[in-house]
Amino acid sequence: MPETIEIPPRTGTAFRLQKGQRLRVIDPQGVQVSDLLAFNAHDTREVISNGRTLDYASRLYLTTGDPLYSNRSNIMLSIVEDTCGRHDFLLTPCSKDTFRIIYGHTDPHQGCFGNLAKALEPHGIQPDQIPCAFNCFMNVPIDVKTGMFTVEPPLSKPGDYIDFTAEMDLIIAMTACSAGLSNGGTFKPIQYQISDQ
Template sequence: MEPGGPQGPLKRKESNMDKHIIPARQGAAFRVAEGQRIRIETPKGAQTADFFAFNAQNIGEWLSPNHTWAAHFRARPRQGDAFLSRFRRPMLDFTEDGADGVHDMMIPACDHVRYEFFGHEGHHPNCAENLHIAMRRLGYQIDVVPQPVNFFMDVSAQPDGSLVSPPNSVKPGGYVLLTARMDLICAVSSCPFDLPTDSWAINASGGPTELAVSVS
């Protein structure tokens, strides 16, 4: 069993399923073969999962929320949608939504500049860094942090065009199930955002919590 904490996610093998617990504020990457399914769950609820996917044969092709919403004419993914790459090719199917549609495709991954913007001083865990670390653990060096799909994150545009993120309403055990349309490297970050901000409550009020991920 791989250690948890700073070393990475806890992992256990059950028959043909790999199960992982991603600790709060950390990330991990997984190989997902064409036809396999990846299930992402927020066990305690209200925890955003930044999700990234790369073509395992060419990591220069990655999942693009922008191209996905252009194809489906909506900025929130729905069960039955296909997630497209930046080359407009289907990478995954949104097979099952167990989180009542509370997902976002507009907000970029948090990084150190984002926390500085909110007045935080010094280092703060962030999704961009989590992605780099997770990909390096699998032997990949990336130069770009793509726009993620933010599962379990509630962001909406107001009539005046402003964006708000009300208190996260995703219940404990909320999940999504995705099916790979090609061989992929998928990465998931338990978003570390925990700063007190008006109208911008990304995660639970008590702070970030773990995510459960399985590949089968």
């Protein structure tokens, strides 16, 4: 049984994931988002790309069987199991500016962007290298007539998870998201497991 590691609310972490390993992202309490990034461990200029992935998938909501591509059109991760079925790959990690512009906070939290930047710093990855994240469990419905979208509470229930297989050696960064709007108004932990399949 792989070790379960917990990311406390409103924090982030980064770690190595080797090709062929499986990463399980778990929402232990339900209704909590986790921003996930992937970088090529041998060349961090290669990074997960929502544009490439959505272009090749021809749809917005990704789930079991879908690959996540890099900016160089290489598959970085494959979704191999998904008990929730609703995730977002459009919106950027929340940041101080998110809280200032959207929430009107005068002393904003550093958000997922700040947490990701802090976690990635030891790996030599700078803030300007942070792309749009794959937002596990985030629920962003889109009105097909107007193109307008809203951020709604996640559909994830306690214990829901999404499993990825690494298709190359990776540096992964993850958060327990800091934006109340994304998490149904509360902040909860995220858990993950790494296994050799």
